[in-house]
Amino acid sequence: MNTAGEQLITELVGFLSEKVPVNVEKTKSQLSLMLSKYHVARVESDEVHPDLHEKIELFLSSKKLEGLSPITLQGYKLDLNSFANNVKKRVIDISSADIRVYLARFDHLKMSSIAKKLSVLKSFFSWLASEEFIQRDPTVKLKPPKQEKRLPKALTIEELEMLREACQTPRQRAFLEVLYATGCRLSEVHQLNKSDIDYQSMSCRVIGKGNKEREVYFSFKAMYHLRKYLMRRTDDCEALFITERQPCRRLSHRGIQREIGKIAKLAGLEKRVSPHTMRHTFATLTLNNGADIVAVQHLLGHEDPQTTMIYASLTEEKKKEQHKKYLVQ
Numbered sequence: 541m542n543t544a545g546e547q548l549i550t551e552l553v554g555f556l557s558e559k560v561p562v563n564v565e566k567t568k569s570q571l572s573l574m575l576s577k578y579h580v581a582r583v584e585s586d587e588v589h590p591d592l593h594e595k596i597e598l599f600l601s602s603k604k605l606e607g608l609s610p611i612t613l614q615g616y617k618l619d620l621n622s623f624a625n626n627v628k629k630r631v632i633d634i635s636s637a638d639i640r641v642y643l644a645r646f647d648h649l650k651m652s653s654i655a656k657k658l659s660v661l662k663s664f665f666s667w668l669a670s671e672e673f674i675q676r677d678p679t680v681k682l683k684p685p686k687q688e689k690r691l692p693k694a695l696t697i698e699e700l701e702m703l704r705e706a707c708q709t710p711r712q713r714a715f716l717e718v719l720y721a722t723g724c725r726l727s728e729v730h731q732l733n734k735s736d737i738d739y740q741s742m743s744c745r746v747i748g749k750g751n752k753e754r755e756v757y758f759s760f761k762a763m764y765h766l767r768k769y770l771m772r773r774t775d776d777c778e779a780l781f782i783t784e785r786q787p788c789r790r791l792s793h794r795g796i797q798r799e800i801g802k803i804a805k806l807a808g809l810e811k812r813v814s815p816h817t818m819r820h821t822f823a824t825l826t827l828n829n830g831a832d833i834v835a836v837q838h839l840l841g842h843e844d845p846q847t848t849m850i851y852a853s854l855t856e857e858k859k860k861e862q863h864k865k866y867l868v869q
Contacts (some may be wrong), residue, residue, distance in 0.1 A: 563747065567683060591630040596620045596833065599667050607751040619660040631668055636678045636732060655684045694824035695817060699809060706807035714769035715799055719815050721762035723822035723840050726815040730793055732780040739763070748841035818866035
């Protein structure tokens with residue numbers, strides 16, 4: 541019997557003797573005989589409880605089977621491992637207070653970031669409860685923090701033209717036009733291959749969040765600059781956008797972000813411009829130009845129409861124009 545086992549027996553016998561009259565030595569002998577078949581290990585107070593790590597791995601495996609993307613799974617893993625390293629308890633012992641104390645550590649982060657961490661924990665504990673690993677979900681009473689209502693920072697038509705004029709290579713211009721015309725997420729453009737482009741219908745299919753497929757469309761301008769870029773390539777790499785350095789390979793997420801940032805710097809724009817800015821610009825400009833919000837919702841791949849509604853803020857000029865056009869005199 542190892543030291544941890546002996547300590548466990550002593551604690552158990554001490555607990556039992558307080559509740560009911562027992563023969564201490566006889567009970568110790570019987571427990572020693574029973575526990576001799578097991579290896580008992582003590583979990584130190586500064587050590588993550590193996591039960592929590594085990595449940596996190598089971599949860600991630602379950603979500604993988606549900607079809608969550610590798611990027612989403614990696615985000616879940618980072619957040620849950622951070623939680624485990626701070627809380628260090630069995631899942632059955634974790635309380636709402638433990639979760640509140642953990643989230644309070646991040647008071648330096650934006651409310652949206654804290655809300656994301658809580659969302660991951662809610663998903664984890666809800667799964668634990670549904671799988672009957674725990675009887676009560678400790679996150680049920682926890683409400684997401686109120687987030688700052690900030691509209692996405694879309695580019696104006698003038699700023700978009702400034703970016704176009706600042707492009708120095710066919711690849712830069714192709715990036716810009718494809719991101720703007722399709723309204724795609726960075727991850728969706730990153731995984732595109734040359735063979736995905738349907739030149740006849742000027743469209744392609746992309747895999748978005750939740751592994752959902754949708755069709756997106758190119759403008760004449762986007763098709764022209766994409767063709768111009770592809771015609772200059774002599775490699776046999778299947779990726780739509782590749783590195784300039786040899787050997788050619790698919791351009792990384794970071795590589796695309798850097799390229800867009802470089803174009804914005806050349807254009808002299810003070811605001812931060814990212815691939816997601818181009819998505820915001822696509823949504824805002826098309827809605828302000830009279831596009832149907834349901835159509836834009838499907839083009840963006842939004843499941844919830846409320847997500848698309850944040851782009852539907854009209855400019856003052858557009859409001860005035862709508863008032864003149866539709867007011868019954």
